Amino acid sequence: MAVSREDVENIAKLAKLKFTEDELKNLTRDMNKILTYMDKLNELDTDNVEPLSNPISNENVLREDKLEESIPTEEALKNAPDRTDVFFRVPKVISKE
């Protein structure tokens, strides 16, 4: 087993997800199967190979530092699940203790 149930629980924490007992069991099984399959890449010698992060050889793209119009505040808040005034509202972050 490449990935243990505990590993899966830790990964879930990083990914901000939670799972039921059954889901954890299935996910551990599926991830092991898939990751074992992915180990296939180790058959390849890539010692002197440059990684490729973008398939088109683009140069770095820069633009003039000019002020441009952006999305108006009201528009940007239109899909907010909760808001107050011109802010997104979320549960309290800081407690008194």
Add this chain to the structure above:
Amino acid sequence: MKVYKNYEEKYKLLKSGSLSLKENVQHFLNKIDKQKHLNAFNFVFEDSLEQAAKVEKKIKSGSAGKLAGMVIAVKDVLAVKDKPLTCSSNILKNFISIYTATAVQKLIDEDAIIIGKTNCDEFAMGSSNENSAFGPVKNPHDLQRVPGGSSGGSAAAVTSGLCDAALGTDTGGSIRQPAAFCGVYGLKPTYGRVSRYGLTAYASSFDSIGPFANNIEDIALILQVISGYDKKDSTSSTLAVENYSNLLEENPPNLKIGLPKEYFGKGLDLEINLTINNVVENLRGHGFSVSEISLPMTEYAIAAYYILTTAEASSNLARYDAVKYGYRSKQKGDLSDMYINSRSEAFGHEVKRRIMLGTYVLSAGYYDAYYGKAQKVRRLFKNDFDKAFQSVDIIITPTTPTTAFKIGEQTSDPLQMYLNDIYTTSANLAGIPGLNIPVGKDKKGLPIGMQLLANQFQETKLLQLAYYLQKSFFNR
């Protein structure tokens, strides 16, 4: 209603007044309603009738754009201002776009009529359109079967005549595979040919937007309109867009064709193999040079693809935090609970699985072994194709190892589902264009697709050969 075989014919009918655009749009709306059981559309735009009236006036006055009156459906991962954008996910159930994707805007600017948004796998993650919060799409050729995915709704809509054409997106085959399963043309352009602005990100270094249609002329026309540099997408290419429609008829193109032996081996359905071989023999008979080539990396495509795309997906989907938009859980708790509950309640199984895999391959201690390794392998894929395209212009392969499979048949084994993408993911790893051509049907009456691949920015070659095939062999 008057029938037409492509947009050029439709435009003539519209221009002469023998086809009313309003009636034409109404006809599509009625048909969409009648074919509701296909579940191809997430949203239908009733205001398309008003658009039709406006465009009809423009046609009469002679001020209409290149796509005036073409009725197009767009996959529900593309933004259309003031319309819902759900990505077939509960996490975006009530999201309304505040701007329009560049590719869609370009269609609108040329007076195309957007008739609605098509169903797809959640966040474009899937090969069967079964991972949708709106439920699965059915294959119009056999309602027990999947239409392919992730752009299943777009392919189903085009094959059953619910629109003239559709836009889809392709990260690992999501245009070509459903096009094959549904028997239509579907083109994945070169990475960077079409701006991704307004396309909800799945795997940003793979995602491409492209057209579905029943004929190659319309594919060429739409590609020409949606391609080009966009300052809102820094990865879009500044390379000039060719006049694909004009170049289409330059024939017969003296193109050298390669058949990669790795694509015709174990696992390929016999009927698909025979059908494609038949087409290839015909081409040979017409004087095309055909040679066997080798793409030795092929067997590593699925592994490399799923490492890189799940990594990019886990990063891209971190934005769904229930703060600025999207579903927020009703459960009480602190900020962290809000993130966790909202994401866990609203994302579907496959999306969660990919976020988990991606988080794992990017996590400390595993990054080099998985993500770093796969990026190097990606280079080897690019090298493979670079080498192949030194000796041939076009590579012909099957699009899929089998024809459309049954709904529910493969949902219990995610790895088995991933292996369906064996012939399509390589193009996305290398950033090259790929086109599905419908080339026949198997004994069950299910469409068979053939894939054409060309080097980066060589879309013209794909379209020319497809046009030649359409005319010479398929009498379309």
